[in-house]
Amino acid sequence: MGKLTPQIEQEAVSLINKIRSAALNDEELSNVVMRLRAILPDPHFMKYTVDTVPELSAEEVVRRAFEYKPIQL
Numbered sequence: 001m002g003k004l005t006p007q008i009e010q011e012a013v014s015l016i017n018k019i020r021s022a023a024l025n026d027e028e029l030s031n032v033v034m035r036l037r038a039i040l041p042d043p044h045f046m047k048y049t050v051d052t053v054p055e056l057s058a059e060e061v062v063r064r065a066f067e068y069k070p071i072q073l
Contacts, residue, residue, distance in 0.1 A: 004066045008039055009059070016049055016058040042068030 002008070015032050018024060024032060036045060042065040049061050056064065 004062070009062050012036060012039055012062045012065075013058040016061055019049060020058070040065040041070075042066075044068075 015036050018032055019029065033046070037043070040062070042048075045061065045065040048056055048064050
């Protein structure tokens with residue numbers, strides 16, 4: 001996982017919108033989630049994608065995921 005580039009942001013936004021479309025079968029959904037896990041640093045990105053009220057835009061989800069800083073011991 002690196003920094004947020006325009007390409008990564010565009011890909012992540014597209015994938016989040018696919019999840020929200022509810023048009024994916026189980027295998028497609030699994031592949032999309034695996035790809036998002038690979039490119040987004042926040043392991044809780046799905047919470048922002050589907051559980052936030054009011055709903056965040058896909059762009060806001062990506063930005064929030066890149067604000068994540070793991071606790072360093």
